[in-house]
Amino acid sequence: MDVPKVCSTRITLPLSAGLLCVIAHPLFSQWINYRVPGVPRTADGRVNLTAPTPKSLDGKPDLSGVWESAPEYFYNLANDLKPDDVIMQPSAQALQAEREGKQHQDDPLSRCMPPGVPRINMSTPDAPHPFKIVQTPSLVVLLYETSSNSTFRQVFLDGRPLPKDPQPTWLGYSVGRWEGATLVVETAGFNGLSWTDTAKGHPQTEAAHVTERFTRRDFGHLEIDITIDDAKAYVKPWRAKVPVKLLPDTDLIETYCENEKDQLHKR
Numbered sequence: 001m002d003v004p005k006v007c008s009t010r011i012t013l014p015l016s017a018g019l020l021c022v023i024a025h026p027l028f029s030q031w032i033n034y035r036v037p038g039v040p041r042t043a044d045g046r047v048n049l050t051a052p053t054p055k056s057l058d059g060k061p062d063l064s065g066v067w068e069s070a071p072e073y074f075y076n077l078a079n080d081l082k083p084d085d086v087i088m089q090p091s092a093q094a095l096q097a098e099r100e101g102k103q104h105q106d107d108p109l110s111r112c113m114p115p116g117v118p119r120i121n122m123s124t125p126d127a128p129h130p131f132k133i134v135q136t137p138s139l140v141v142l143l144y145e146t147s148s149n150s151t152f153r154q155v156f157l158d159g160r161p162l163p164k165d166p167q168p169t170w171l172g173y174s175v176g177r178w179e180g181a182t183l184v185v186e187t188a189g190f191n192g193l194s195w196t197d198t199a200k201g202h203p204q205t206e207a208a209h210v211t212e213r214f215t216r217r218d219f220g221h222l223e224i225d226i227t228i229d230d231a232k233a234y235v236k237p238w239r240a241k242v243p244v245k246l247l248p249d250t251d252l253i254e255t256y257c258e259n260e261k262d263q264l265h266k267r
Contacts, residue, residue, distance in 0.1 A: 034249055040219055047248040049220025053181070056135060061181050061216050063133045063140070066247045069224070073242045074122035074129070075199035077226070085238050092203045092233040099201035107201070108193060112148045112257035114170040116194025117187050117210050118226045120144055120151075121242070124198075132252055133214075140176060140183065145252040155185050162188050168206055170194055182225075183214040196228065205232040220246040 040051035054062040072079045078086045088096065099106060109115060115122070115129075123129045124147070132143040140155040155176040166173050166189035173189040192206035213225035222244040229237040 034251075036249055039248060047220065047246075049218070049246060049248075051219035053216045053218055056137075058137050060135075060137075060178055061183075062135060063183060063214055063216050063222065064135050066130050066132045066251060067222055067244045068128045068130045068247050069122045069242050069244045071123050071125040073197070073240065074119065074124045075197060077118065077122075077197040077202065077228075077240050077242075078200065078238065079240075081238065081240065086202070087235040087238075088203070089233055089235060092205075095203050096201050099195075104198070104201060107195060107198065108170075109148055109195075109198070114148055114151055114194070115146055116190070116196070116204060117153075117171055117174075118212060118224070118228075118242075119195065119197055120146060120153075120171065121212075121224060121244075122197075128247075130247055130252060140185075143252060145255050147255075148257045150252070150254045150256070155183075162186060168192065172208075172210070179213075181215060185212040185214065186210075187212070202228075203230075203233045204228075205230055207232045220248070222246070 035045075040048040042048050054064075056062040056064075104110075114120060120129075121131060129147055130145050134141040134143065138156070138158045140157065142153040142155070144151050144153075151171070153171055153174055155174040157176050157178075160175060162175055163173055168189060168191035170191060170193065172187040174185050174187040176183055176185045178184070187210045188208065190204060190206055190208050192204065192208075194204050196202035196204050208228065208230040211227040211229070213223075215223045215225070217223060224242045224244060225239070226242065227237055227239045228234065
């Protein structure tokens with residue numbers, strides 16, 4: 001069995017090298033190649049990724065599984081968009097320029113903080129960041145094997161509204177509803193410290209409202225349609241669509257980041 005590596009060096013290098021320690025985790029070492037019962041397979045025993053979308057007991061599409069996004073969106077969520085699609089407020093534009101000028105040394109990931117929403121759903125080209133969806137009629141739980149620490153989100157489907165005066169958090173507060181075959185997740189209540197993506201460093205403020213639309217196209221393919229509505233950072237809401245693939249016959253492994261073992265924190 002592989003032993004997960006733990007980074008213990010403070011990140012003060014340029015993006016290309018500085019995040020290497022953060023994102024270089026060996027993955028999928030706990031339940032590798034376990035043939036999950038009930039999974040549709042082809043004649044040669046491989047998982048049939050184009051089989052029909054499974055249904056839950058209540059008739060809704062079943063989003064359960066371990067998933068991995070296309071990697072380019074981790075670095076730039078606006079990868080497929082035109083420049084006019086993402087228009088930043090002057091203050092946000094200055095902040096992004098400052099981050100690029102500092103070679104992204106202030107990225108919260110370098111301090112073992114959570115990637116934030118929606119970046120937490122994204123994988124990198126160097127190391128996958130899979131997430132697992134656990135679905136019930138009243139609650140969807142997302143479990144994350146991130147580049148910082150293992151963490152989770154709860155999406156409440158019981159009709160409750162978003163809190164009016166929440167204690168700000170990295171991942172916010174999430175409520176969801178079904179619109180046909182799509183799970184719509186609304187998230188707000190952020191602390192304003194997270195980055196929307198990595199290389200571009202698109203800002204996120206405490207006013208952000210993120211809408212994620214999860215649609216499972218077939219057994220092995222999911223799409224997350226993301227709308228960023230953050231009037232303090234952007235002139236208008238903007239939208240990105242991220243393709244996600246199923247990682248069959250495997251599961252998550254815990255990850256922990258120890259990059260805060262620097263000169264200030266040594267004992």
